Amino acid sequence: MSKSNCFLVSYIFDNQPHSEEVTVDAESLTPEQARGHIQPLHGAGELTDIQVTRIVHPHKSDTTPGHYQQP
Numbered sequence: 001m002s003k004s005n006c007f008l009v010s011y012i013f014d015n016q017p018h019s020e021e022v023t024v025d026a027e028s029l030t031p032e033q034a035r036g037h038i039q040p041l042h043g044a045g046e047l048t049d050i051q052v053t054r055i056v057h058p059h060k061s062d063t064t065p066g067h068y069q070q071p
Helices: 031-042
Strands: 005-013 016-024 047-055
Touching (some): 005 031, 031 047
Antiparallel strands (some): 005 016
8 A cells, every 4th residue: 555645846837936735656756747747737838947845744634733723
């Protein structure tokens, strides 16, 4: 059984900075593999400067940091 891993993909699309979390069933993600996940989100346009960083502790949904919670 393979464990899913999260990666933060930062990139420039049409001269605007963007970032997306990508979850894959692999231990690593190359910039070219990340391009395959990101390009369909935007369609046609210039996609450059792709950087991939592994997220060791992914954000769990429905959680709020303590400093944002009401007492």
